[in-house]
Amino acid sequence: MASSFKPEQARVPSALPLPAPPLTKFNIGLCQLSVTADKKRNISHAKKAIEEAASKGAKLVLLPEIWNSPYSNDSFPVYAEDIDAGGEASPSTAMLSEVSKRLKITIIGGSVPERVGDRLYNTCCVFGADGELKAKHRKIHLFDIDIPGKITFMESKTLTAGETPTIVDTDVGRIGIGICYDIRFQELAMIYAARGAHLLCYPGAFNMTTGPLHWELLQRARATDNQLYVATCSPARDSGAGYTAWGHSTLVGPFGEILATTEHEEDIIIAEIDYSILDQRRTSLPLNKQRRGDLYQLVDVQRLDSK
Numbered sequence: 001m002a003s004s005f006k007p008e009q010a011r012v013p014s015a016l017p018l019p020a021p022p023l024t025k026f027n028i029g030l031c032q033l034s035v036t037a038d039k040k041r042n043i044s045h046a047k048k049a050i051e052e053a054a055s056k057g058a059k060l061v062l063l064p065e066i067w068n069s070p071y072s073n074d075s076f077p078v079y080a081e082d083i084d085a086g087g088e089a090s091p092s093t094a095m096l097s098e099v100s101k102r103l104k105i106t107i108i109g110g111s112v113p114e115r116v117g118d119r120l121y122n123t124c125c126v127f128g129a130d131g132e133l134k135a136k137h138r139k140i141h142l143f144d145i146d147i148p149g150k151i152t153f154m155e156s157k158t159l160t161a162g163e164t165p166t167i168v169d170t171d172v173g174r175i176g177i178g179i180c181y182d183i184r185f186q187e188l189a190m191i192y193a194a195r196g197a198h199l200l201c202y203p204g205a206f207n208m209t210t211g212p213l214h215w216e217l218l219q220r221a222r223a224t225d226n227q228l229y230v231a232t233c234s235p236a237r238d239s240g241a242g243y244t245a246w247g248h249s250t251l252v253g254p255f256g257e258i259l260a261t262t263e264h265e266e267d268i269i270i271a272e273i274d275y276s277i278l279d280q281r282r283t284s285l286p287l288n289k290q291r292r293g294d295l296y297q298l299v300d301v302q303r304l305d306s307k
């Protein structure tokens with residue numbers, strides 16, 4: 001019987017069905033890396049961590065937000081790379097491309113500062129198992145925060161905001177990308193879910209003020225509301241750094257369950273993702289059929305405009 005709730009109208013355009021993923025079960029590796037001021041060391045360190053994750057069975061590896069540079073407005077212009085030029089102009093992404101191809105794995109390359117003319121972005125590159133750059137997400141929501149006596153940080157002093165949501169089909173499923181502060185904006189996750197994402201990946205560097213309260217809560221909320229997997233990856237904590245990361249990289253399942261997590265030290269988490277659970281959860285708790293499209297709607301502006 002057709003529902004008078006008009007669930008198909010709660011997403012504009014209508015939500016896409018969940019696509020069949022290329023594989024159902026695989027391991028994800030979350031590399032919670034220590035980051036120093038030495039960029040060359042950061043790159044070789046990340047490379048070793050990716051190799052270790054792959055040797056332990058990871059088919060998808062996620063890196064932290066800003067893993068090749070300290071997280072500071074002074075550092076972003078100094079460490080920024082011209083990703084589109086590639087090669088020597090972007091040693092960090094050249095390494096990701098080489099490793100993903102050699103190991104035949106998908107890499108969600110955390111984020112690095114990107115230079116485009118006189119602009120800087122906080123950018124996540126996704127490399128396929130063939131070493132090709134499949135997608136580039138520029139942090140859409142810049143992290144400007146001012147909690148007196150606790151934390152003041154203004155990314156907008158140096159960075160420009162990205163303009164588009166990023167969802168990418170990979171060998172390990174359809175993945176929506178957000179960077180750190182992007183996780184606070186539930187509409188982005190809802191748009192990815194409506195576009196058929198199996199998994200959302202958020203490289204992120206929450207801090208000692210918001211991390212304890214919000215980091216796990218937000219991941220579990222995005223996963224529970226959208227009935228999909230959420231993976232996050234933070235830098236390891238360095239208490240001597242100007243910005244102290246919270247750590248606690250995590251994988252959350254589609255029922256909001258923590259499947260794997262860690263503390264704040266350097267670590268490589270290997271955990272299993274099983275996409276067959278998505279259909280099970282959505283059948284048992286059919287939120288997509290129960291939405292009140294007669295009362296509210298989420299408009300995906302980009303998809304609407306491309307129609």
Ligand SMILES: NC(=O)CC(=O)C(=O)O
Binds near residue numbers: 206
């Ligand atoms: N660093 C961020 O982008 C976000 C963050 O720390 C927060 O939202 O809190």
